[in-house]
Amino acid sequence: MEEAKVMVALRDVETAASLTKLGCQMASLMGTNLTALHVIEVAAGLPLDAEDDILDRPGRQVLSVAQQVASNNFSMRITTKLLRARHPGEAIVAEAEEKGMELLIIGYHHNHRLAEKLLGSTVQHVSHHAPCKVLVQIPAPKEHAKAVPASETKDEKAETKIQSEAA
Numbered sequence: 001m002e003e004a005k006v007m008v009a010l011r012d013v014e015t016a017a018s019l020t021k022l023g024c025q026m027a028s029l030m031g032t033n034l035t036a037l038h039v040i041e042v043a044a045g046l047p048l049d050a051e052d053d054i055l056d057r058p059g060r061q062v063l064s065v066a067q068q069v070a071s072n073n074f075s076m077r078i079t080t081k082l083l084r085a086r087h088p089g090e091a092i093v094a095e096a097e098e099k100g101m102e103l104l105i106i107g108y109h110h111n112h113r114l115a116e117k118l119l120g121s122t123v124q125h126v127s128h129h130a131p132c133k134v135l136v137q138i139p140a141p142k143e144h145a146k147a148v149p150a151s152e153t154k155d156e157k158a159e160t161k162i163q164s165e166a167a
Contacts, residue, residue: 004033004079005102009092015107016065023105024074035079036066039088048084089125097131105135
């Protein structure tokens, strides 16, 4: 089996499926394999090699989603890797360098905190330092549906309109 040259960096379960699908599509087009990576950001107070299953559980869950998506939708077996690091961006770039990746796929989340804007996000770090091409998936903005009462009839709507015009 050829060594993977496409890597997808996964942050959470909510975006793992869409990023993995994109990764599988790109790997198929390039005729190579896919590696799914999840980096657990470990706070400075904890050692990186702490024996704590609670730290790793969410990451294993994210990678499990990636494996299921690849298998069910693309009949593809992917390589998965779980890393612990202080700075996810640095770990992603280092892994891409070490493995000689040709393409790195990462997702951008609109809900950044002030500290991330001031200090720089993982996506910014990766896009500026990666040794390969970087593809950033940006989710479509969510449309806000206007609430309409289901029980309101045409007569009630007309009455409401007349009342508002009279006011």
